[in-house]
Every structure is written in structure tokens, then in C-alpha cells.
Amino acid sequence: MKINGNEIRPGNVIEHNGGLWAAVKTAHVKPGKGGAFAQVELKNLIDGTKLNERFRASETVERVRLEQKDYQFLYAEGEMLVFMDTETYEQLELQKDFVGERAAFLQDGMMVTVESHEDKPIGIKLPDQVVLAIVEADPVVKGQTAASSYKPAVMENGMRVMVPPFIETGERILVDTNEITYLRRAD
Template sequence: MKINGNEIRPGNVIEHDGGLWVAVKTQAVKPGKGGAFNQVELKNLINGTKLNERFRASETVERVRLDQKDFQFLYAEGENLVFMDSDTYEQLELARDWVGERAAFLQDGMVVTVEMYEGRPIGISLPQQVTLGVAEADPVVKGQTAASSYKPAVLENGVRILVPPFVESGERVVVDTEELTYVRRAD
């Protein structure tokens, strides 16, 4: 779908210079001399490189629609993670490096959303929050004020986060998978 250069918004995926790019930031600029343009910060979906580009209103770019499909996490096999399409039962293998550090939050049966372009995986979204057990938590230091002090803890998946002083080893906590932060105690 073709759109004008001044219609690019953050989150739009466009085809530019032979690659797929997502608009991170956009700013409409109207200089005193010359025509208006849209200053766009782009991030390559394949290799993560960034690019600043100017698009004039008269230019057109190809806006790309990504297919989103739900996949269920099955298991990890070496450096690969195996997912299954919930509808067709086809399996998809993704490299652990491609998923990144958030791969530690994958749990058996967890449903994730994979963005695809022409049958090729481009991005993956995990649930916003997961519940995990605290494997080890440092003891509370006497004299620390409870209001602002957090202590280090290691979750059952090996990820280190900061938790409030009242959280002990063995408790279950809810963790934000994007920010890698403590949210609350699990019910």
C-alpha cells in the first residue's frame, strides 16, 4: 500500500532501500525556506541498524503489512527454540539469539505472537507479564528504609532482578518481560 512521505507514523513498517524498516520516531518539519518534510528515524527489522531519513510530501513509500500469528512454545533444542502454529500444528524453529534475552521467560505452552513478512519471521512478542519463582534473594540489610530500597534476587530461570525487601526465596512474583522488572507478588 503506497503512502505519502508525510503520512509515516511511529510503528509503521515501510519498504525502503530494498529493506524492511520500522519508523521509530517521526517529526514534521516546516522550514522557513523550501518545502515541508517528515524527518523519520528508521530501524531495520532484519539487522537492527538505524537510519535517519527525510521524506517529502510528494514522495511515496510502500507501507508493509505484517501478518501476526499466534504460536505456542514447545521446547528448547540446543540453540533453537521450537514453536507450534496453534491452527495448522506446523512447527517453527527460531534461533535463541534472534529471540534475545527475553527467551529466558519462555515457559512450556506459552502463547507468543510472531510477526511474519512473506512467510519469514520478523518479530516476536511475549506476554507482557509472567509469573516466576524466586530462587534466591539477598537478606534484608538492617537500617534500610523499606520505601525506596530494593534488593537483588535471582529468578528460577536465572534472570537477575531487583525486588522489594519483603520478597523471600521460594515466593512467586510477577515480572514485566519488556522492562525485566518486578511488578508484584503472585496470588
């Protein structure tokens, strides 16, 4: 679907210079001389590189619609992660590198959304929050003020996170999978 350069909005995926790019930020500029344009910060969906580009209102770009499909995480086998389409029971294998460090948050049976373009996976969305147990937490240092008294802890998936001093080994916490930060105690 073709759209004008000044219609690009954050979150849009466009085809540009032979690649797929997501618009991260857009700013509309109307200089004193010349025509108005949209200054767009783009992020490559395949390799993650960034690019700043100007699009005039008279230019057209190809807007791409990504297919989104829900998959259930089954298991990890070596460097591969195996997911299952819950409707057709077809399995999809993705490299651990494709998911990145957030692969550590995958749990058996977890539902994820895989974004694809022309049947080629290009992105994956995990749940924003997961519950994990703390397997190792440093003891509280007496006399520390409450303002900066977060301490390091290791979660059951092996990742480190900073937690408040009242969190102890064995407790379950809610973690933000995007920022990899402690949110609160799990119920």
C-alpha cells in the same frame, strides 16, 4: 501499499533502501524556507540498526503489512526454540538469538505472536508479563531506608531482577518481559 512520506506514523513498517524498517518516531517539520517534510527515526527489523531519514510529502514509500500468527512454545532444543501453530499443528523452529535474552521468559505452552514478511519470521512478541518464582534473594540489610531498598534476586529462569525487601526466596512475582523489571507479587 504506497503512502506519502508525510503519512508515516510510529509503528508503520516500510520498505526503504532494500530493507524493512519500523518507524519509531516521527516529527513534522515546516522550515521557513523550502517545503515541509517528515523527520522519521527508523529501526531496521532484521539487524536492529537505526536511521534518521527525511521524507517530503511528494515522496512515496512502500508500507508493508506484516503477517501475525499465534504460536505455542513447545520446548528448547540446544540453540533452537520449537513453536507450534495451534491451528495447523505445524512446527516452527527459531534460533535462541532471534528471540534474544527474553527467550529466558518462555514457558511450556506459552502463546506468542510471530510476525513474518513473505513467510520469513522477522519478529516475535511475548506476553508483556509472566509469573516466575524467586530461587535466590539477598537478605534485607537492617537500617536501610525504604526509598532505595530494592535488593537483587534470581528468578527460576536464571535472570536477575531488583525486588523490594519483603520478597523472599520461594515467592512468585509478576515480571515485565520488555523491561525485565519486578511489577508486583503474583496472586
